[in-house]
Amino acid sequence: MVQLAKLFVQHGVAVTVALVEPPVKSLDFSAVVARAAASNPSVTFHVLPPPPPPPASTADSSSSDIIIVKMFQFLAAMNASLRDFLVSRMPSVDALVLDMFCADALDVAAELELPAYTFFPSGAGDLAVFLNMPGTRASMKTSFKELGDAVLSFPGAPPLKASDLPPDCSSDSERCKAFLRMFERMPEANGILVNTFESLETCAVRALREGLCLSDRATPPVYCIGPLVSGGGAEKEHECLRWLDAQPDNSVVFLSFGSMGTFPKKQLEQIAIGLEKSGQRFLWVVRTPPGDDHKFGEPLPEPDLEELLPDGFLERTKERGLVVKSWAPQVDVLHHRATGAFVTHCGWNSTLEGITAGQPLLCWPLYAEQRLNKVFIVEEMKLGVEMRGYNEELVTEEEVETKVRWVMESDDGNKLRQRVAAAKHAGAEALKDGGSSHTAFVHFLEDVDSSVHS
Template sequence: MAQQTVVLYPSPGVGHVVPMVHLAKVFLRHGYDVTMVIAEPPAGSPDFRIVDVDRVAASNPAITFHVLRPVPDADLACPGKPPFLLTLQVLPRYNDALEAFLRSIPRRRLHSLVVGMFTTYAVDVAAKLGVPVYAFFASGAATLAVVTQVPALLAGRRAGLKELGDTPLEFLGVPPFPASHLIGELLERPDDEMCKAVVDVWERIADASGVLVNTFESLESPAVQALRDPRCVPGRVLPPVYCVGPLVGDGTGGARQERDETERHECLAWLDAQPEKSVVFLCFGSRGTHPAEQLREIAVGLDRSGHRFLWAVRRPAGTDGLKDLDMVLPEAFLERTKDRGLIVWSWAPQVEVLRHPSTGAFITHCGWNSTLEAITEGVPMLCWPLYAEQLMNKVFVTEDMRVGVEMEGYRAGIVKAEEVEAKVKLVMESEKGREIRGRAVALKKEAMAALQDGGSSQTSFARFLFDAKNVDGPLGK
C-alpha cells in the first residue's frame, strides 16, 4: 500500500486547498503516498485565490506538491465577465497538463484521483486513463444535497430564481430557506452563462465513483439520507457518499499565511490571561471585509455589551495605507476597551483561538471550514454570512444544528451596534444562550466520536477504501 499514490486536485483557493491538505493527512495515516496538484493562476487572474504553495508545502513535508503551470493565452481580465466565471472556464484547459502528470506515475502505483468542487472536469482525464476518480466536497452534505437538486428546479424555468425573492424553497434533506439564500450564481437565469457554468461543474460530481464529504453523519443526517434517496435526482443514481469529517486542522495545515510556524501568536498569550469561556471571537475568513462604517457599529456594540472580545480586522477597501485603527474606530474605543479587548490586523490563528478555554462565542461568516472548526471545539456561533453558500450554512447552523443565532441586518447592508450588543449578550448571558452552548458541547462530543476508531467517519473512510478496490480502473476489476 505504501507504493500506491493518491493524487489530490483541489479547487483554487485557500478555502479549498486547506481542507484537501487535511484529507491528504487521512490518506497518509492509511499508508498511501499523496501528491497534491495545484493549478497556478494565469497572469492577471483576479479571482484565482492565490495560494502560497511553497509555504503550504513547507508546513506539510509528507505531501508531495506538483504545480500545473499557467495555460497559455488565458486572459482572465475579460471586461464584462465575472472573474469567477472566467476561472471556471479556464480550469478545464489544465486537463492536458494534469493528464501528462498522471501518465508520469506508474499505473500500478496510481490509486485514484480526487478532484475538488470546481475541478470536476478532470473526471474526463481519469476516465481516459482508466483511473478511479472521486470528488471531495469541501462544504457540507446539506449544501451538496441542495446543489444536486438545483438542476431539476431550474429545468424548464425561463426566469431566474432571484425573482422568487424570499419565497421559501424546499429541498429534500434540508430545512426550507428563502430563495435569496441560494448561492448567488444559481439565482441567475438558467440560460445565463454564469449559472450554466456553476451547474455544469457541479453536475459532473455525479460522474465520479463516489463523493467524500467534509462532514460527519450525525451532524447532517437528514441531508446524508437525502443524498442516498432516489428522489434526490429523479432518473439518475448518485454515486456513494462518504462522510469523512470533520477535517479540520491544528492551526498549521497551510492556513498560516503570514507567520512563522514556530511563533505563537500574541493573541494566544492574551487569551491565556482571560477567564474561561469569557471571550467573543470575531473573524470573517480570508476574504471577509467590512466598510469603515460597519467596523464602527461593531465596535460600539462590543463596547456596550461589556464582554471581552478578540477581533481579527481586515482593512476596509480603500484604506490600504491605514496603520492606525483609531482612524476608523470610534473615538477612544481602543483606550476604553484595552482591559477587555484585543484587535489584531488581518489574521489570527483561528483553530487555536477556538480551541482556547477562554473562547466563549464566535462571530463568523459561516464558511464551512470555520463552521466545522467551531463545532469541533464546541463554540456557539453568531452567524453573519457574506457570500457563497454561507447564507445556507447560516440556516443549517441556526435551525438544524441549533448551535448559533443570526446577526440580523447584514442583508440590508449593515448590522447595527444594537444588534451586536443584543446578540452577544444573548449568547453569553441568557438562558437561550446556555441552551445553545449546551448543544455546541454535545456536537463537539459527537464530532470527536466520529473520528475515533470505530467512529462513523473512520468507518466511512474504510468503506471508501474498500469500495475503491472494486471500481473499474487499473487497480480494480
C-alpha cells in the same frame, strides 16, 4: 486538500497532491506550497505546468463575473497537463480525487479509465441543495434570483428562502451557468467525499443516500469523512494568544469573518459600539474595507484602526478587548480556554473549526454559500443564532449588543453552548477507529480497490 491527503497517509496510502498555480503570478503560492511540503513530508506535492495563455480578450477582466468564468476555463485548460502527469506516473496511479471546481478533469479520468471521486469541502446540506439546483432550475420559468424571498423546499434541507441560495448560481449570468454546470457534472464521479460527519447533518445525509437530490440519475456513493480541520499551532505565538492567556475561562467573544470578509466603516462603527455597550470581553479581527479602485482578488492594506473605529473606542475598551489587524490564528483562538463564543461569517471551514472547538456560533453570513450554511446551522443543527440585519443595510449596534449578551449571559445561550459541546464530542468520536467518518473512509478505500481490480 492537505487535510485529506494526511488522512490517506494515516491509512497507509501513498498520495500526491497535484496543484494548479493561479494564472496571476503570486509569491504567496510558492511559499504556501513550500510550507505545506515541509510540514507534510509523507505527502508529495506537484505543481502542474500551466496551459498556453488564452487569446487576448477585449472584455473587462476585472469584474468578478468574468474572473469566475475565466477560472473555470483555466481549470479546464489544465486537463492536458494533468493527463500528461498521470500518464507519466502510470501504472502506479489507482484513483483521482478532484476538487469540486475541477469537474472537467472527470474527462481525463474517463480517458485513462481511472476511478474519479469529488472532494466536496463544504457540508452535506450544501451538497444536497447544489445537486438538486440544475434540475430544479431547468424546470423553472425564471431564475432563483427573481424569486427573492420566496420559500423553497429541497430534499434534505429545511425550508429556505431563494435569497439564501448562493448569488454565484442564482441568476442567469454566465458565472451562474458555470456553477450550475459544475454541480451537474459532480454526480458523474464514482463517489463524493464530504467534509462533514453523519450525526451533524442527518437529514441531508439521508436524502443524499436515498437518491432524493437527483431526479434524472443515480446519486453516487457519498462518504462523510469529516470533520477535517486544521490542527492550528501558530508558528510564532501571536499577540492575541498572549492576551487571551490573561482572560478568564469562556469569557471572550471572538469575531472573525474569513479571508475575504470586510465591512464598510459605518458597519465597523456599529459593531464597535455594540461590543462596548455589551460589557463583554472581545477579540475582534478587523480588515480594511476595499476601496472603489480595489480589484477582485488583490490583497488589502493593513487597516487604520484609529480611522475606521469610533473616536476613543480602542482606549475605552483596552482593559477587556483586543482588536487585531487583518488576521489571527483562528483555530488556536477557538480552542483557547478563554474563548466563549464565535461571531462567524459561516464559511464551512470556520463553521467546523467553531464546532470542533465547542464554540456557540453567532451567524453573520457574507457571500458564497454562507447564507445557506446559516440556515443549516440555525434551523437544522441548532448550533447557532442569526445576527439579524446581515441581509439588509446594517446589523445595528443594538443587535450586536443584544446577541453578544445573550450568548454569554442567558440560560438559552448556555443551552446552545451545551448543544455545541455535544456536537464537538460527536465529531471527535466520528474520527476515531469504528466511528462513522473513520468507517466511511475505510469503505471508500475498499471501493477504490474494488474499482481498480474490477
